[in-house]
Amino acid sequence: MEIEVLRFEHPFLYLDGSIGRYLSSYLHQLGASTVIVEKHYVDRDFLIDYAKFYARSFSAPERFTKRLHFFSLEFTKTELEKALSGNQSAIKRLYTSYLGFIVLKPIKGADGGPLVGRTVLKTYPKKADSDTRTFLTHKCKACLYGIPLDVDTLPFQTQDMAVAACATTSLWISLHPLSALFQVPMLSPAEITERAVTFPGEERNFPSFGLNIGQMINFINSIGLDTENINVIREDNEVVPNAVRAYIAAGIPIIACLILSKGGKQCDYHAAVISGYRTDVNGKIKELYVHDDQIGPYSRVKSSEPSFRIWENEWIKYGGYGEVRVERLLVPIYPKIRLTFGRIYSVYLKERDKISAQGFGCNFFLTQVNQYKYFLLSRKLKDKPTILVEPLPRFIWVIRAYLNNEPILDILYDGTEVFPKKLLTVNFCA
């Protein structure tokens, strides 16, 4: 089969429609220079969806997809051929400049562009001036004609109304980090919808017009996980930033349940996955990154208020909506994480006052024992060997006091207990 190597120019010709244009712009910001087109790619998710839905259509589309690989370095077909003949420096150039890939399905979306399948693209840089970006990522591997490539990211795809609307797609996106953390099965969008609809909804199962919250929770139960529901209550301005920080620290995705309004009237419910955030030097969240199946991966969300209850994003700019409001957050969690967000959050609010009174900043987050002890290993702290050999539960909630973004004191709570139980205090002031 002929190999196609193209120069990347924004807007990129293969990326049509509104989501395609977003992706082209995103790649432009990442510094894409060269594209390799894999013309005959078997995408696992699409193949399963094809077997479950499209194969029985009278006018069935192709089974194969196209996969576009993006690189930050400029190179020609000759350079690629060098790599394919085993030249190590040519392989290294491809590996180090790899930005990720986009799968294009052989189906047109409502916006006229091809439906975007599994998309694995590098995140924005971790540093932005004096700000820090934190993302939900894990290592995603790709094999290009035998050349191993990888990027640390969270996979994305757009909705395919035949088998999946926004809720199913949010669950599909969430499955990737959950599978890496808790070994739950990776399922295609059609398989997710199939499991979810064993709880009844108002619409047909297929084509999929969407899932209700009960169906989303039903799916999460079906893979052996539990769901933390967090209502974005009016009287607390910090629920969203605190929950985002707390769960992303543990590598757990957060599904935002949104109400989109027009002319002051609630119109539509939409689901999207919060995939990262940006903090200033004081650790304050000033931007969220969201995998929205109708916008794109790492779409930027601003808010005029620190609560991030009201979002400013493409739904306002281009979607014709007047307001995007977060109603609740759904967090798929391992059942052994028994100490709920609500209970530890209450404790945090009480301890925060004492910590602030001493002039320290304060936050809280969930972590796993190995991850936490690995972090401690590299830090200066009091009684380090004693703390490192102390038996601790697998899941720990940490309330942290910090100064200039450096940890000063950690208070550890047993994440596997029903009610808050303090385990120990870690003093970084050695």
Place this chain on the structure above:
Amino acid sequence: MKKPKKVVKSKRLEKKVKNLVEELEKTTYSEEDLKKIEEFHKRISYISPEDLLKSFTI
């Protein structure tokens, strides 16, 4: 000149942290506190039967 200043700063910090540890150790939860925690937990995590049926359709 800088070295002693750093030591003073660090000692001040150590004292502040020690105070904080002592303060945090004093934290107790009365029956009323525990009741408040439970109320907050219920309010923040409750899903009504109507909410369960809200469909995400776009």
